[in-house]
Amino acid sequence: MAQKPVIGIRGVNGFIGKHLWQYFEGNGYKVITIPEKIAKTTIG
Numbered sequence: 048m049a050q051k052p053v054i055g056i057r058g059v060n061g062f063i064g065k066h067l068w069q070y071f072e073g074n075g076y077k078v079i080t081i082p083e084k085i086a087k088t089t090i091g
Contacts, residue, residue, distance in 0.1 A: 071078045 068078050
């Protein structure tokens, strides 16, 4: 069984972020929060 990728969600505060989090975790993904500063440098 292949390992699911880790997903970083930027700005998980709030309604949409919580639903995204639950959706991905429910599908077996590992979800991490990325602070805004780091997200801008790593994601672009």
